[in-house]
Amino acid sequence: MKMVSIIMSMMIVLSCAGQNINTNPETDTSSKKIKETTKRSQKTQRSRKIHQQKVLFENIDDAFMAMKKDLDNLPDDTVKSAFEIAVDILKKNPGHIRANIVLFNAHLYKANKEETVEQFKKLLALNPKTSESCIDLGTLLARLGKIPEAIAFFEKSVEITPDFAEGYYNLGRAYSINRQFDQAINAYLRNIEIEPKHYRAWNNLGWIYMIRKDFEKSLDHYNKAIEIKHDYSVAHLNLGTIYLLQKKYDLAEKKFKQYIEFRPDNPDGYKNLASVYQKKQQFDDAIAMFRKLLKLKPNDYLAMNNLAVLLLSKARYGESVKLLKHVYNANTINDKFKTEVKKSLAVATFHLAETLATHADKKSQAIQAYEDYLKYADNLSETVTKQVQDKISAIQ
Numbered sequence: 027m028k029m030v031s032i033i034m035s036m037m038i039v040l041s042c043a044g045q046n047i048n049t050n051p052e053t054d055t056s057s058k059k060i061k062e063t064t065k066r067s068q069k070t071q072r073s074r075k076i077h078q079q080k081v082l083f084e085n086i087d088d089a090f091m092a093m094k095k096d097l098d099n100l101p102d103d104t105v106k107s108a109f110e111i112a113v114d115i116l117k118k119n120p121g122h123i124r125a126n127i128v129l130f131n132a133h134l135y136k137a138n139k140e141e142t143v144e145q146f147k148k149l150l151a152l153n154p155k156t157s158e159s160c161i162d163l164g165t166l167l168a169r170l171g172k173i174p175e176a177i178a179f180f181e182k183s184v185e186i187t188p189d190f191a192e193g194y195y196n197l198g199r200a201y202s203i204n205r206q207f208d209q210a211i212n213a214y215l216r217n218i219e220i221e222p223k224h225y226r227a228w229n230n231l232g233w234i235y236m237i238r239k240d241f242e243k244s245l246d247h248y249n250k251a252i253e254i255k256h257d258y259s260v261a262h263l264n265l266g267t268i269y270l271l272q273k274k275y276d277l278a279e280k281k282f283k284q285y286i287e288f289r290p291d292n293p294d295g296y297k298n299l300a301s302v303y304q305k306k307q308q309f310d311d312a313i314a315m316f317r318k319l320l321k322l323k324p325n326d327y328l329a330m331n332n333l334a335v336l337l338l339s340k341a342r343y344g345e346s347v348k349l350l351k352h353v354y355n356a357n358t359i360n361d362k363f364k365t366e367v368k369k370s371l372a373v374a375t376f377h378l379a380e381t382l383a384t385h386a387d388k389k390s391q392a393i394q395a396y397e398d399y400l401k402y403a404d405n406l407s408e409t410v411t412k413q414v415q416d417k418i419s420a421i422q
Contacts, residue, residue: 082107086115090124090162093131105135121152123159127166150175157183157190164196173204191221198230207234225254229261241268259288266298270305278302293323300332309336327353331367338370343378347398350374372403379417389421396421 082104083089089108092100109132115125126149133142149167154160164179177200183193194217201210211234217227232247245268251261266281279302286295300315316333320326334349350371354364379395382388396418400411 083111086111086122086124086128089128093128093135097131097135100135105132108132123152123154123162126152127162130166146170154179154182155186157187157193160186161192161196164200168196168200168203173200176200177204189220191217191224194220195224195227198227202230202234207238210234223254225251225258225261228254229258229264232261232264236264236268241272244268257288259285259292262288263294263298266302270298270302273305275302275306279306291322293319293326293329296322297326297329300329304332304336309340312336313340325356325358327356327359327363331363331370334374335370338374338377341377343374343381346374347371347378347395368402368404372399375399375402383417383421392421393418 083092089111092104093108108128112125112128112132115122116129119125126145130142130145130149133145149163152163154163160179160183164176164183167173167179168176177197180193180197180200184190184197187193194213198210198213198217201207201213211231214227214231214234217224218231221227228247228251232244232251235241235244235247245265248261248265248268251258252265255261262281263285266278266285269275269278269281279299282295282299282302285292286299289295296315296319300312300319303309303312303315313333313336316329316336319329320333323329330349331353334346334353337343337346337349350367353359354367354371359367375395375398379392379399382392382395385392396414400406400414406414
């Protein structure tokens, strides 16, 4: 099984409200960073089998688009074909932007550490002559976390073509990731001036105003995006988030349901709708939403914990304990979260033990639940500990 790169997860995406942008504007993508990334890629394996159809490219543009969209899932022969086309073009034209990017991606895909570093240096030294080439190179740099460098290329794209809407749109996204929000607003406004029906720019402006807590402007921009494109799911999700923040729960519920209609396979809709139902104290509905979420995202431990707490409130102790133990034993949760889960486990195991103890045929399970309680409950007094131990002795 071939090894694949994981670096492309750092794409510029400004889509949903409340999204955590983890991109650090000072992210180091020097030779050391690229070496670390390619080393990680050597350990990366697929979590599922994918039907691979070999594609041999006839031109560099097709190769560029394929490797840009779905690099991890391309068969070896397809990447080899793209590599060969890129090499052939670069022999005649060393400054060809797309060929250089394809070559970089091919080295990254194969985890060729030294070649990837060297090709990255060549990318930084390129001098694109067209606005489209500036966007191609800037987008790759942004994906690698080199946001200031990406901004420079996006700025050059609009210097070359002053009415280049795509350049201003990419500038807006990059400025936002770099938390240069005033510059981002200006870029998006220029984008909209050139292309008034650019619904993504309207949405992204709404996102900026939302994080600035200017909800009126945010709502106006999200609604404009939906006016232009009714089925633009992200704007519906963002509107729902604002209504949730404003405690307008019925409106939030409506928007999150619309989002789910458009994106039934995305967990965000179910997560946000569960939050609405919790606020409205419709706990059975919230439980149903968390279950749907976990089918799509089984390792969402925060959602799993929230579901467990809801089940605990509904006296469904066995289910609650099972979920809480799964969260508590996860290696990826932080210590603070683990401490909170442990507190819930102590409560849930005690109630489970008390319930099981009333059933003559469930003595062993009751004993285990009491022992779990002693394990998870912190700072128990000697008196309480003795009482629990006496309960265990009585059952035995």
